[in-house]
Amino acid sequence: MKKSDHLLKGLLSAIGVLVYTSAVAWLGFHNQEIFGKPTNFLTPLFVLLLFVISASITGLLVLGKPIHLYLSGLKKEAFTLLFATLAWLILFIIVVVFILLIQ
Secondary structure, X not given: OOHHHHHHXXXXXXXXXXXXXXXXHXXXXXXXXXXXXXXXXXXXXXXXXXXXXXXXXXXXXXXHHHHHHHHOOOHHHHHHHHHHHHHHHHHHHHHHHHHHHHO
């Protein structure tokens, strides 16, 4: 596989993480409008379960394919894809921080 393929796949994985975390952040930002004020045990339970599910989903998006490549013996490709995905995520964070600073 070419290096450009890994960059594209890394970008797609990073966009998946960005979209998913944006949805969860939106839900967290609007939680009182959607669910009302927390009044019982179920609200913190929901938040913790969402946290665990989010960690699993983002972990699969970032690590799933690199682990598969690594276990298939394609170690160099696995690390290239992993670092490409992380580089895209770092770029996204820099863009978000920049947007926050100019507001």
